[in-house]
Amino acid sequence: MSAQKSLGLLAQFETPADIMHAAMAVRDAGFRKWDVFTPFPIHGMDDAMALPTSKVGYFTFAGGFTGFFTGMTMIWFMNKFDYPLVVGGKPLFTPLFAFPVSYEMTILLSAFGTLFGLALLNRLPRLNNPLFNSERFKRATNDKFFVYVEAADPRFSPAEVRALLEKNGASAVEEIHDSED
Amino acid sequence: MAKAAAIPSGAAAKADKHDHHAPPVHVQAAEPPKELEREPLVLNNRSLGWITEAIAGVCEKPMPKWWWPAFILSAGGMGMMFSLVAYLISTGVGVWGLNQPADWAWDITNFVFWIGIGHAGTLISAVLCLLRQKWRTSINRAAEAMTIFAVACAGIFPVVHTGRVWFALFPGYLIPFPNANGIWPQFRSPLLWDVFAVSTYGTVSLLFWYTGLIPDLATLRDRATHKVRRFFYGLFSLGWTGSNRHWSNYEKAYMILAGLSTPLVLSVHSIVSFDFAVSQVPGWHTTIFPPYFVAGAIFSGFGMVLTLLIPLRALFNLHDIITLRHVELMCKVLLATGSIVGYAYGMEFFIAWYGGSPYELYAFKNRAFGPYWWAYWSMISCNVISPHFFWFKKLRTSVVFVWVISIFVNIGMWFERFVIIVTSLHRDYLPSSWGYFTPTWVDVFTFVGSFGLFMTLFLLFIRFLPALAISEVKAVTPQADPHHPLGGAKGHHH
Numbered sequence: 001m002s003a004q005k006s007l008g009l010l011a012q013f014e015t016p017a018d019i020m021h022a023a024m025a026v027r028d029a030g031f032r033k034w035d036v037f038t039p040f041p042i043h044g045m046d047d048a049m050a051l052p053t054s055k056v057g058y059f060t061f062a063g064g065f066t067g068f069f070t071g072m073t074m075i076w077f078m079n080k081f082d083y084p085l086v087v088g089g090k091p092l093f094t095p096l097f098a099f100p101v102s103y104e105m106t107i108l109l110s111a112f113g114t115l116f117g118l119a120l121l122n123r124l125p126r127l128n129n130p131l132f133n134s135e136r137f138k139r140a141t142n143d144k145f146f147v148y149v150e151a152a153d154p155r156f157s158p159a160e161v162r163a164l165l166e167k168n169g170a171s172a173v174e175e176i177h178d179s180e181d
Numbered sequence: 182m183a184k185a186a187a188i189p190s191g192a193a194a195k196a197d198k199h200d201h202h203a204p205p206v207h208v209q210a211a212e213p214p215k216e217l218e219r220e221p222l223v224l225n226n227r228s229l230g231w232i233t234e235a236i237a238g239v240c241e242k243p244m245p246k247w248w249w250p251a252f253i254l255s256a257g258g259m260g261m262m263f264s265l266v267a268y269l270i271s272t273g274v275g276v277w278g279l280n281q282p283a284d285w286a287w288d289i290t291n292f293v294f295w296i297g298i299g300h301a302g303t304l305i306s307a308v309l310c311l312l313r314q315k316w317r318t319s320i321n322r323a324a325e326a327m328t329i330f331a332v333a334c335a336g337i338f339p340v341v342h343t344g345r346v347w348f349a350l351f352p353g354y355l356i357p358f359p360n361a362n363g364i365w366p367q368f369r370s371p372l373l374w375d376v377f378a379v380s381t382y383g384t385v386s387l388l389f390w391y392t393g394l395i396p397d398l399a400t401l402r403d404r405a406t407h408k409v410r411r412f413f414y415g416l417f418s419l420g421w422t423g424s425n426r427h428w429s430n431y432e433k434a435y436m437i438l439a440g441l442s443t444p445l446v447l448s449v450h451s452i453v454s455f456d457f458a459v460s461q462v463p464g465w466h467t468t469i470f471p472p473y474f475v476a477g478a479i480f481s482g483f484g485m486v487l488t489l490l491i492p493l494r495a496l497f498n499l500h501d502i503i504t505l506r507h508v509e510l511m512c513k514v515l516l517a518t519g520s521i522v523g524y525a526y527g528m529e530f531f532i533a534w535y536g537g538s539p540y541e542l543y544a545f546k547n548r549a550f551g552p553y554w555w556a557y558w559s560m561i562s563c564n565v566i567s568p569h570f571f572w573f574k575k576l577r578t579s580v581v582f583v584w585v586i587s588i589f590v591n592i593g594m595w596f597e598r599f600v601i602i603v604t605s606l607h608r609d610y611l612p613s614s615w616g617y618f619t620p621t622w623v624d625v626f627t628f629v630g631s632f633g634l635f636m637t638l639f640l641l642f643i644r645f646l647p648a649l650a651i652s653e654v655k656a657v658t659p660q661a662d663p664h665h666p667l668g669g670a671k672g673h674h675h
Contacts, residue, residue: 007577016661023425039229039231040656041428042663049425054433060441078365079358087365088454100374100452107445111385111438118434122427124325125419138403140423141396141652143229 004177007130008150009161010137016042019145022168023048026147029164033153037137037146056117063113064168071102095168130176148176199313222316222657224501227666229655232502236649237397237404239497244644247496252640258633266341267626276623283606283618288342290598291628295335295482295635295670296379296596297474300446301482302328303386306393307442309437316510318653319503322397323493324486325390326646330638331485332383334631337373371455378452385445389438392431395421396652450474457601464544464605467532473525477597480518480564484510484590489639491584493648502654505578512577515590519568522597526565540610548604552617556600563593 013019016038023036027050036049072095079085080093090097119125131137131148140146147170149161162173223232269276279286302324309317343349350356355376359365366373398418405411421427451471458470487508494503533545549557567589570576577583608615642648659667 008611011517016663017671020663036425037423038425038428039233039423040396040652040661041432042425042661044663045425046429051426051429054430056430056433056437060437074357075368079368083359083364085364087367087369090369097352097369100371100448100455101368103448104374104445106440107448108381109256110441111388114434114437114441115388118430119419119606121430122424124421124427127415127420129420129422137422141400141403141421142233179562 004179006175006177008148008152008156008157008176009158009165010131010134010174010176011165012136012139013145013147013169014171016145017167019147020045020048022147022165022170025164025168026149029155031149031153031155033150033156035148037131037140037148039139039141039143039145055121056114059113059117059120060110061113061114064110066113067105067107067109068102069074070109071105072098074105075101096178102117130178134174134176135177136172136174197336220506221444221659222319222504222506223654224461224504226660227658229658229660232655232658233404233651235499235502236647236651236654237401238371239499239643239648240401241404248640248644249590252637254407254635255636255640257317258630259637260630260633262337262627262630262634265630266337266622269623269627270346274342276621277342277627278618279344279618280618280625281409281616282609282616283603284608285342285602286618287458287599287620287624287628288338290595290602291334291631292338292342293598293602294595295331295338295476295631296453297450297478297481297598298591299328299331299335299382299386299482300450300475300478301484301486302326302331303382303389303442303446304479304482305486306389307439310439311443313574315657316507318650318657319507320486320490320511320649321653322390322393322650323490323642323648324482325386325393326639326642327388327482327485327489329383329390330635330642331378331482332386333638334592334635336379336383337631337634339379339415341463349492350549354545371452371459374452375456382445382449385442389442390437392435392652393650394646395419396423396431397647397650399423400651411487441483447475450478457605462605463538463540463637464548464601466541469525469528469530469532473522473529476518476521477564480515480522480568480589481594483514483518484587484594487515487583487587489593491580493643495580497643497648499649505580508573508580508583509577512583514570515568515586516571519564519590523565526561542607544605547608548600551604551608553600553604553607556596557604560596560600562592563589564597567593581619 011022013022014120019036019038020042023045026034036045038045075098076093084092087093095102109126131140136144137146147165149165151158158160158175228236277286277288279288302321305317305324306321306328307595309321309668340346340349340355343355348360355366355373357366368374395418398414399421402411402414405414443557451474454474456468457465458467460466490503491508494500530545533541536542541615549554567586570582601620655661659665662670663666
């Protein structure tokens with residue numbers, strides 16, 4: 001185990017208040033490559049980590065715009081351009097009767113855009129995370145709270161980071177390695 | 182919420198660094214009186230670990246003894262439905278009781294019935310999410326699952342009622358694909374709008390449901406003891422870690438999906454109602470249909486949510502999470518939407534008289550006092566009378582009574598669609614083309630079988646997936662609030 005290079009330090013906390021304060025301390029110490037892991041989203045944690053507003057909305061907009069445009073174009077193409085279809089003397093194309101379908105297409109592709117954006121921004125799926133090597137980390141999806149500071153951060157020094165996390169109430173601190181043994 | 186303990190930033194954070202826990206004395210406000218504290222959503226101060234155990238435990242432990250008989254019965258029903266659908270497709274729609282002038286009857290009734298059921302799931306997951314109704318977290322997962330399964334049941338009927346389904350689906354009038362003569366579907370028909378509305382609804386509901394499931398699948402992955410379970414939960418949880426950088430995007434995406442589903446759910450039943458309202462049949466051609474259908478859909482859906490969740494809560498001992506307060510709040514939704522439905526029934530009659538069209542007035546008189554009077558009055562008793570019991574707290578909090586009423590709501594809403602469809606069609610403008618629709622045994626058992634499909638899917642859902650949203654339930658407890666003493670905050674909660 002000791003032969004392996006450490007990828008970073010993982011610290012466990014017991015309550016939402018503790019993890020919040022620890023996150024603020026890590027943020028204020030100027031770290032860049034670090035993260036907080038919680039079983040549920042904690043209100044205010046984005047500010048405590050100084051995260052910018054999520055960009056998912058741009059993907060939604062792109063999807064929705066594509067959907068509406070596709071719907072309108074598709075109906076125009078099918079009922080007016082490719083095979084003009086006269087039904088009950090109604091116009092071959094107006095945005096009015098094309099609206100309901102285009103509206104549904106807007107919502108459909110917005111939803112796909114949102115999920116695509118979510119996966120892209122979160123770099124998921126990612127099934128081989130070194131954090132999964134930690135037995136303790138299994139409780140990140142249950143009832144414990146974690147801070148992980150990566151060794152790749154330019155300010156990282158194992159002793160100082162450990163001291164910082166312990167000072168802020170970590171109940172356990174462990175090194176994270178590439179593989180289990 | 183504690184403003185004084187809110188996250189300090191920049192200089193304030195540095196000044197505060199040595200003493201995070203105690204807010205400066207001069208900004209402390211008096212604590213609110215005890216009676217203003219809200220009743221907790223999860224009872225008995227359950228810990229976060231307890232919530233995980235209670236919900237994940239349901240699908241990890243072997244199912245209770247009743248599960249297999251229930252599953253076999255449901256799967257049998259499902260098998261019966263698919264066999265009858267095969268019989269229909271191989272023989273023709275004549276195996277149903279459809280004939281001129283009632284060319285729509287049980288098929289479209291069942292379609293609208295099932296689609297309507299779905300609407301409560303989306304209302305709970307999307308509309309109540311936007312309205313920040315935190316109580317939704319205990320029931321949204323099961324309600325969304327119900328939505329998806331109901332849409333699956335609904336989708337079968339309009340497809341198979343076309344008879345030669347292969348023409349409807351592939352080169353046909355449902356899927357935009359040209360037929361042998363190069364003709365495309367025609368988009369001026371609300372029936373085609375309906376195809377897009379329902380398929381979008383099914384797809385978006387599934388995406389929304391799956392998004393909500395990802396963190397909980399990760400919980401199941403991390404708790405899994407068996408290799409196969411770990412593999413599948415691991416695969417479908419996409420490597421979720423609970424990273425706050427991920428939660429940040431996730432919360433935004435979830436809110437956006439709620440924002441998309443809200444106009445979607447309103448549009449779906451509006452478009453379903455256009456199938457009728459855009460035609461010129463007396464009894465169908467009315468502008469009240471879209472809001473009336475949407476309210477009816479939510480009414481019927483909440484009926485079904487109660488029908489499913491009251492037993493679920495009792496059988497799996499989830500009383501602390503799905504509390505009596507949840508049941509009561511759902512009863513209030515039934516009361517509100519049921520009143521809207523009752524109002525719509527009255528208003529339809531008023532307009533039939535006030536509109537001055539003799540055909541319209543005749544259609545309504547015939548509805549209440551014609552040959553289908555029994556269907557009409559079943560609908561009125563179930564939908565107009567039964568929700569008004571819920572004015573009384575005593576009745577709202579009696580789960581057995583609520584469950585019985587929820588069954589009446591389901592029955593009433595099926596009759597509503599039957600009444601709208603069949604009574605309007607069976608008497609045409611010309612008395613020479615009047616008729617009376619009677620279902621055949623195939624009609625009846627196909628519908629009964631669709632409950633088999635619905636229950637099979639629901640039983641598999643509680644067997645393999647967390648029936649309640651684990652991470653969302655945790656997030657609404659005081660233990661999850663970093664500014665609450667139970668969440669670890671030192672000092673006073675204020």
